[in-house]
Amino acid sequence: xAGRIKVGLVGIGNCFSGxxxxxxxxxxxxxxxxxxxxxxxxxxxxIHDIDFVCGFDVGENKVGxxxxxxxxxxxxxxxxxxxxxxxxxxxxxxxxxxxxGVGIWVENRVKPVQxxxxxxxxxxxxxxxxxxTGAEILVSYLPVxxxxxxxxxxxxxxxxxAAFVNCIxxxxxxxxxxxxxxxxxxxxxxxxxxxGQVGATIVHRTLARLCSERGTxxxxxxxxxxxxxTDFLNMKEQERLVSKRISKTESVQSQLAExxxxxxxxxxxxxxxxxxxxxxxMFMRIEGRQWANIPYxxxxxLDVDDKANSAGIVxxxxxxxxxxxxxxxxxxxxxxxxxxxxxxxxxxxxPDAKAACEEFVAG
Ligand SMILES: NC(=O)c1ccc[n+]([C@@H]2O[C@H](COP(=O)([O-])OP(=O)(O)OC[C@H]3O[C@@H](n4cnc5c(N)ncnc54)[C@H](O)[C@@H]3O)[C@@H](O)[C@H]2O)c1
Numbered sequence: 544x545a546g547r548i549k550v551g552l553v554g555i556g557n558c559f560s561g562x563x564x565x566x567x568x569x570x571x572x573x574x575x576x577x578x579x580x581x582x583x584x585x586x587x588x589x590i591h592d593i594d595f596v597c598g599f600d601v602g603e604n605k606v607g608x609x610x611x612x613x614x615x616x617x618x619x620x621x622x623x624x625x626x627x628x629x630x631x632x633x634x635x636x637x638x639x640x641x642x643x644g645v646g647i648w649v650e651n652r653v654k655p656v657q658x659x660x661x662x663x664x665x666x667x668x669x670x671x672x673x674x675x676t677g678a679e680i681l682v683s684y685l686p687v688x689x690x691x692x693x694x695x696x697x698x699x700x701x702x703x704x705a706a707f708v709n710c711i712x713x714x715x716x717x718x719x720x721x722x723x724x725x726x727x728x729x730x731x732x733x734x735x736x737x738x739g740q741v742g743a744t745i746v747h748r749t750l751a752r753l754c755s756e757r758g759t760x761x762x763x764x765x766x767x768x769x770x771x772x773t774d775f776l777n778m779k780e781q782e783r784l785v786s787k788r789i790s791k792t793e794s795v796q797s798q799l800a801e802x803x804x805x806x807x808x809x810x811x812x813x814x815x816x817x818x819x820x821x822x823x824x825m826f827m828r829i830e831g832r833q834w835a836n837i838p839y840x841x842x843x844x845l846d847v848d849d850k851a852n853s854a855g856i857v858x859x860x861x862x863x864x865x866x867x868x869x870x871x872x873x874x875x876x877x878x879x880x881x882x883x884x885x886x887x888x889x890x891x892x893x894p895d896a897k898a899a900c901e902e903f904v905a906g
Contacts, residue, residue: 545587548865551678551705552598553696554644554685555605555636557772557821558710559598560614560621561850562857566590567624579740579855581897585862586869586904593861595632596676599639599669603656610634618652618773620820621850637672640665642692644685646780648815649773662695673703680864682708682857687774687812688783689713697721701728706864709734709884710857712790716875717888726874731867733860733876736790736885739852743768743825744794744885745893746845747810752798752892754831759839761799761831765809766791768826770849771819778812787812790886797890823849856883866904878903 552559569577569590583589598610605613613636615626640662641655673681681700685692693713700707701724707715709732715721716734725732738745747766754761769775778784791810796802825845832838863879878899880887891899 545592548588548593548861549596549677549679550593550861551673551676551681552595552610553600553639553681553683555598555600555602555610555613555619556684556686557619557621557774557850558684558853558857559682560619561623561821562854563595563611563614564621564623564629565851565854566593566858567629577855579851581859581900585859586866588862588865590858593858596634596678597672598634598636600636601639601641601644601653601655603654605636606638606656608636610636618649620772634676637668638665639669640692640695642689642695644689644692646686646688646777646783648776648779649686652773652776666695666699669699670703673699673705678705679868680706680708680861682861683710685711685713686777686783687711687787688777688780690786697732700730700732701725704728704730706730706868707732707734708857708860708864710737710853710860712736712786712886714786714886716880716884717886719888722875722888729871729873731864731873731876733864733879734884734887735880736787737853737856737860738883738885739847739849740855741845741847742849742852743823743827743845744791744810746825746843747827748795748798749893750827750829750841750843751795754829755798755800759831759833760801761803761829763807763830764795764803764828766795766811766825766827767809767813768811768823769814769816769819770812770821770823771815771817772821772849774849775812775815775823779815784811793890794885798892821848821850823847823852859883863900863903870906876903
């Protein structure tokens with residue numbers, strides 16, 4: 544049942560800017576292979592079948608603006624397509640309730656709009672906007688630590704029937720209570736916490752699994768991440784990081800033959816280095832033992848553009864959410880969540896999750 548996929552975005556930051564600029568990049572370069580998605584077509588849907596019909600943010604320089612202009616507003620820094628060359632659309636950015644979205648380190652960069660409107664008042668306008676624009680899927684790109692805001696948007700999905708793609712580590716699709724509510728309403732959700740294509744956690748969990756499957760014993764492991772965008776600046780606030788650490792750590796732990804003690808594993812965003820911009824650096828180490836108790840260790844340094852890393856995965860999540868809508872399937876979409884997200888309701892190995900996704904698409 545292919546057609547247009549109408550998507551609303553919550554959080555018009557660097558991730559969404561990279562997603563929409565990447566689609567425009569491929570529109571201009573049709574002979575180029577689209578890199579970073581499962582298949583060009585998923586049940587008939589390609590990357591150019593997606594329309595971004597509305598956005599929601601709190602930044603005073605984004606709210607009220609056309610969506611394709613808001614993506615260039617600071618503190619966003621993705622500029623793969625020059626601003627003046629980005630084709631216009633009718634989609635606009637509306638105000639969302641700030642709730643716990645803006646942390647102490649970023650508030651002087653995001654500059655939340657001071658409209659004085661309550662969440663209830665905004666909810667009326669949001670429901671109306673979703674109805675009028677026909678948004679059938681909401682993608683959340685809220686900052687890490689936005690647990691209350693995530694619950695607000697999950698509630699909006701339950702009220703409007705929009706599917707939810709939760710790219711952040713506030714647990715909705717993996718929370719049994721929320722999962723049941725989505726199931727009862729027959730609304731699909733995919734989450735939580737988007738994986739990178741070749742991101743820090745996927746590299747770490749793949750190598751940890753390799754060491755386990757080759758029969759070695761892993762004794763200690765760490766993964767340190769640094770970056771220079773507002774995502775990393777926000778994560779300097781340790782209290783906002785609790786679920787991010789759980790999500791990333793469990794993603795690695797789930798691949799080990801034997802779980803490590805809490806003191807033997809450290810996985811987490813670690814610091815903000817302004818001049819890195821959207822470049823993320825990951826430093827990973829695994830220490831273990833082989834035959835005759837002889838020690839070994841490995842170290843990996845990964846250097847990636849974190850926004851290019853996640854966009855293709857989100858495109859797949861959007862298309863899989865639409866396939867679930869087409870087929871009347873509600874609740875957490877397990878194969879899609881296990882393949883695309885760090886903290887799904889059910890962890891699988893990456894090859895198993897990919898095979899389950901292919902089966903899901905094939906129906
Ligand atoms: N590879 C990746 O980039 C990756 C991987 C996994 C998860 N994520 C997560 O995706 C999310 C988005 O990342 P980003 O780099 O775009 O972040 P960002 O800081 O660039 O953008 C966040 C946006 O959310 C807006 N915002 C803040 N509070 C809000 C609220 N209450 N309602 C609506 N909008 C609000 C901000 O104004 C900003 O525009 C982050 O949580 C990040 O950790 C990213």
